[in-house]
Amino acid sequence: MTIEQLTSGALAAGFSQAGALNPSSINCNPLVRDMCAACAAYGKTWVCPPACGTIEECQERIGRFSTGLIVQTTGQLEDEFDGETTMETMAKHADNVSRYYKELRGNYPGDSMMCLGAGGCNRCNPCTYPGEPCRFPDEQNSSMEAYGMVVAETCKANGIDYYYGKCTITFVSCYLFQ
Numbered sequence: 001m002t003i004e005q006l007t008s009g010a011l012a013a014g015f016s017q018a019g020a021l022n023p024s025s026i027n028c029n030p031l032v033r034d035m036c037a038a039c040a041a042y043g044k045t046w047v048c049p050p051a052c053g054t055i056e057e058c059q060e061r062i063g064r065f066s067t068g069l070i071v072q073t074t075g076q077l078e079d080e081f082d083g084e085t086t087m088e089t090m091a092k093h094a095d096n097v098s099r100y101y102k103e104l105r106g107n108y109p110g111d112s113m114m115c116l117g118a119g120g121c122n123r124c125n126p127c128t129y130p131g132e133p134c135r136f137p138d139e140q141n142s143s144m145e146a147y148g149m150v151v152a153e154t155c156k157a158n159g160i161d162y163y164y165g166k167c168t169i170t171f172v173s174c175y176l177f178q
Contacts, residue, residue, distance in 0.1 A: 001107055006069045006175075013100040014073070014092065017160065021068030021174050025157040028059040028148035036146060041120040045127040046134045047142040048120050058147040065114065065176035070160050071096070077167040086169050093118055093171035101141070104175065112178045115141040116149070118171040144174060 001009075003020045010018035033055055041048045052058065073096055075089030094117070101115050120143055121127070124135055134140055144151050151172050155162040164170060 001177075003067065003069070006104075006177075009103065010069060010071045010100060013103065014096040015071040015100070016074040016170075017070075017072040019070050019158060019160045021070045021154070021158050021176070023062050023065045023068050023176055026059075026062050026147075026149060026154055028055045028062065029150055030055045030148060032145055032150055033148040039120070044129060045120055046129045046137075047140050048146050051129055052142040052146050055148050058142075061114065062147070062176060064111075065178055068174055068176040070155060070158060070172060070174050071100070072160075072170050072172050074164050074168055074170040077169055079167060082167075089169050090119070090171055093173070097141070097173045098139070101139070101175070105138075108177055114176045115173065116144045116147055116176070117141045117173045119143050120146070141173075144172065 007018045007020070033049055036042050036049045039048070043050060045051065053061070073089055073093035075085050075092075077085050097115065097117050104113060121140065123139070128135060144154070152162045154174075155172065162170065162172070
């Protein structure tokens with residue numbers, strides 16, 4: 001698929017914005033990964049650190065892909081404290097990511113595609129980590145931050161806005177392709 005087809009498909013899938021992503025622009029920063037340690041999911045799921053791999057392993061995985069797509073879902077908040085719209089926008093983004101991922105799988109089977117989402121996986125409660133294998137390995141996606149990405153920098157490096165004005169919230173994910 002061309003980047004134009006991927007972008008138009010993403011917009012049709014419900015994303016607010018979508019654009020080309022050059023995987024070589026992605027920098028896996030250990031300082032971002034260090035912030036993951038404060039998260040309640042750290043060390044408790046297959047898609048979060050340390051299970052998702054070292055920073056070096058994440059950078060190597062990203063390096064296997066030749067092209068990519070950044071997708072965003074933006075919500076309009078009533079005010080800066082509008083938690084309800086934030087949660088609704090996050091859920092909408094997660095649904096968009098999952099639905100488009102399944103749609104893309106027909107063209108990108110196996111290791112020819114990887115998705116990095118916004119936030120960790122919450123499909124199983126509790127996660128089987130570390131004692132049992134993941135129940136849904138084909139649907140796993142780590143967060144961009146778990147891979148050490150500064151999301152705003154990745155967007156900027158690829159000519160995609162990150163901030164859409166006061167009282168907006170934007171969730172960002174990406175798909176990488178071979």
